[in-house]
Amino acid sequence: EEIGFGYEDVSKINPRIIYCSLSGFGQSGPYSKWRAFDPVIQAMCGSMAATGEQGGRPVRNAGSFIDTGTGVMLAYSILAALITREKTGKGQRIDISLFESAVSWMNYYIIYYLLTGEIPEKMGTGYKAFFPYGLFETKDRPVYIAAHNEKAWKALCETLDAGYLLEDERFKTNDDRCRHRKELEEELNKILRKMSCDEVLERLTKAEIACGPLLTVADLVDNPHLKEREVFIRVKHPTKNSEVKSVGMPIKFSGIKFKLRYHPPKLGEHSIEILKDLGYSEDEIYRLKEKKIVYFP
Incomplete structure (x- = not known):
């Protein structure tokens, strides 16, 4: 938006554009300028306060589930906007945040508080509503x-x-x-x-x-069910001079076989191709390397 590519500017050129903003706290509100990372949002959305053993300190959930989950919601929102555009012919702006996504996932705890006036206690690995x-x-x-x-x-x-x-x-x-x-x-x-x-x-x-x-992550790597489901894949990587194991696609399609086509690039592996695409000559590229502005092997 600061360089003239905000939704209002772009939609004047193409009213069918779907313009998506993903941020920590959304495009408006008193926190909109705050910086955010997954554990910061875990602390703010109520998840950390609700996690852990009774009487114990708040606990962070392992894994960046808010980062990942918000990305999934982002994909859903874009798909919904595409379907809406097919019906109306118009695009729209999507505003999605880590904070509001995480708050929506705390719905059980929030609704419990709204109905009872009580903050749900931490339950360790258990669940307040059922036992065992x-x-x-x-x-x-x-x-x-x-x-x-x-x-x-x-x-x-x-x-x-x-x-x-x-x-x-x-x-x-x-x-x-x-x-x-x-x-x-x-x-x-x-x-x-x-x-x-x-x-x-x-x-x-x-x-x-x-x-x-x-199970631990070590157990998962050797888990027979995950092996049969081909959750883990082998990827050739030049820095290892061999294949390395990685996590594959968790979704199974009837007509598509998932395959990772390229390894993660080495440092500077594509620097020359990218700079040439940007219009730099070979002499200019090597001068940039001599000045340590760019790197390639």
């Missing part, structure tokens, strides 16, 4: 169990040979189980610690109970 719903101990590796309704609760007790829990008055309903969360967690951990993670997963998946092991 969280990370439990086994003989060798923690496992996440989500028994979110009465059918799943009954199936969990039966598959763990713990029918006596169904008769316990403290655990009769989901509300009861949430009220006596600590006692029930102790009972379940006592049972699960006698079994391996694999045994627990085998029992629970057969009973159609949502569950999964706690």
